[in-house]
Amino acid sequence: MRTILNGKSIVLGVTGSIAAFKAADLASKLTQAGAAVDVVLTRSAQEFVGVATFAGLTHRPVSTGLYESNSELGIDHVVLARRADLVLIAPATANILAKLALGVTDDVLTATVLAGSQPLVIAPAMDAGMYGSPATQANVETLRGRGVHFIGPESGRLASGLVGQGRMTEVPGIIGHLRAVLGRNGDLAGRRVVVSAGGTEEAIDPVRVLTNRSSGKMGYAIAEAARDRGADVTLISAPSALPSPPCVTLATVGSALEMRDAVQSACAGSDLLIMAAAVSDYRPANPADQKIKKTGDDSLIIELVQNPDIVAGVTGDRLVKVAFAAETNNIIENADAKLLAKGVDLIVANDITAEHSGFGTDTNAVTFVYPDREPEQMPLMDKFDVGNALLDRVLPLLN
Ligand code: PMT
Numbered sequence: 001m002r003t004i005l006n007g008k009s010i011v012l013g014v015t016g017s018i019a020a021f022k023a024a025d026l027a028s029k030l031t032q033a034g035a036a037v038d039v040v041l042t043r044s045a046q047e048f049v050g051v052a053t054f055a056g057l058t059h060r061p062v063s064t065g066l067y068e069s070n071s072e073l074g075i076d077h078v079v080l081a082r083r084a085d086l087v088l089i090a091p092a093t094a095n096i097l098a099k100l101a102l103g104v105t106d107d108v109l110t111a112t113v114l115a116g117s118q119p120l121v122i123a124p125a126m127d128a129g130m131y132g133s134p135a136t137q138a139n140v141e142t143l144r145g146r147g148v149h150f151i152g153p154e155s156g157r158l159a160s161g162l163v164g165q166g167r168m169t170e171v172p173g174i175i176g177h178l179r180a181v182l183g184r185n186g187d188l189a190g191r192r193v194v195v196s197a198g199g200t201e202e203a204i205d206p207v208r209v210l211t212n213r214s215s216g217k218m219g220y221a222i223a224e225a226a227r228d229r230g231a232d233v234t235l236i237s238a239p240s241a242l243p244s245p246p247c248v249t250l251a252t253v254g255s256a257l258e259m260r261d262a263v264q265s266a267c268a269g270s271d272l273l274i275m276a277a278a279v280s281d282y283r284p285a286n287p288a289d290q291k292i293k294k295t296g297d298d299s300l301i302i303e304l305v306q307n308p309d310i311v312a313g314v315t316g317d318r319l320v321k322v323a324f325a326a327e328t329n330n331i332i333e334n335a336d337a338k339l340l341a342k343g344v345d346l347i348v349a350n351d352i353t354a355e356h357s358g359f360g361t362d363t364n365a366v367t368f369v370y371p372d373r374e375p376e377q378m379p380l381m382d383k384f385d386v387g388n389a390l391l392d393r394v395l396p397l398l399n
Pocket of ligand 1: 197198213214215216217218219256275276277278279280281307308309310311312322323324325326327338342350352358359360361
């Protein structure tokens with residue numbers, strides 16, 4: 001899986017917070033994603049973490065001081081500022097926020113930020129009192145006003161043992177945010193995209209539901225692919241164990257009827273709907289108010305009524321609609337029939353009997369089925385790559 005981080009140059013500034021140890025994981029994950037990560041440690045950061053750790057993880061020199069110029073870099077802050085696609089400061093202390101707001105440049109990190117014009121992303125980490133103080137809040141507002149992107153801080157248990165807002169956002173959240181910032185001018189910039197995911201749950205009684213094996217992975221991967229290309233993404237998800245994708249608007253629903261309402265309202269003014277959700281075709285006609293008790297009978301009959309077809313029912317002036325078709329046999333014929341019946345622009349036919357494909361897997365083997373040309377069979381790919389391949393094919397329809 002190749003994301004927008006691949007081949008990017010990122011300066012990772014680490015400042016003196018107990019959360020500095022998490023920056024090692026961050027540097028490692030960014031490097032594994034194919035980014036060239038230049039780490040800058042402030043003097044106080046070096047009280048918490050060391051040069052060897054970051055040099056080892058990134059395979060690159062680490063900058064520590066304005067007057068300890070790194071032989072490979074020349075004048076560190078000028079070179080770093082010129083080549084970076086993005087500067088990330090994680091963790092960022094109250095002190096660095098104050099210096100950045102004032103334009104103080106007494107170390108490599110502040111000098112790099114001042115010398116550069118690339119996006120600056122800041123993940124603060126500090127005591128809740130320090131974060132909430134009028135001085136820090138004023139500095140945050142000043143920096144936001146200059147277009148700086150803030151991630152967190154989150155609320156929770158702090159190093160002091162107190163509970164409050166000051167925890168650095170966890171690494172996956174920071175990475176998702178970076179991808180969104182790097183992709184903000186992508187080929188879907190200015191587009192509103194709605195994606196559905198997961199398997200709907202139809203109540204039988206307060207305890208039991210009718211559902212299916214969808215994990216949500218396919219829809220979540222499409223949502224992230226669209227976000228990384230600059231789209232404003234709304235993800236309508238049936239219950240799923242997956243974490244909420246950063247910089248995506250998430251609406252969680254239960255039943256098909258709830259999903260229909262959420263999809264209809266999100267589609268108003270949107271450009272694209274991709275229905276990756278596995279929607280229950282039927283629901284119990286009369287869900288019980290109380291838990292159904294076991295009786296002496298050998299069988300229990302639950303009457304089902306049909307759910308509305310969500311994708312067929314959604315309309316919009318300029319809405320392009322894509323449906324999936326989860327099939328076990330006659331894949332293309334069945335997908336063709338759904339293309340017509342649902343009035344969609346493209347069907348992603350999904351052979352759920354193929355190995356490593358369909359429900360719960362990280363990969364998928366799909367065939368794009370068009371109204372006006374031959375089907376296009378894709379190889380087995382990571383679900384994120386399937387999302388990108390799909391968006392590549394949808395893009396001309398949007399234009
Ligand atoms: O979530 P994962 O574990 O990653 O699995 C991915 C997936 C297998 C669920 C996904 O790739 C997939 O194939 N999703 C569609 C599953 C499905 O319900 O297919 P279907 O053939 O029953 O429905 C056809 C299309 O109509 C789908 O886009 C569905 O969202 C939509 N539909 C179905 C019923 C209904 N009442 N309203 C709808 O809009």
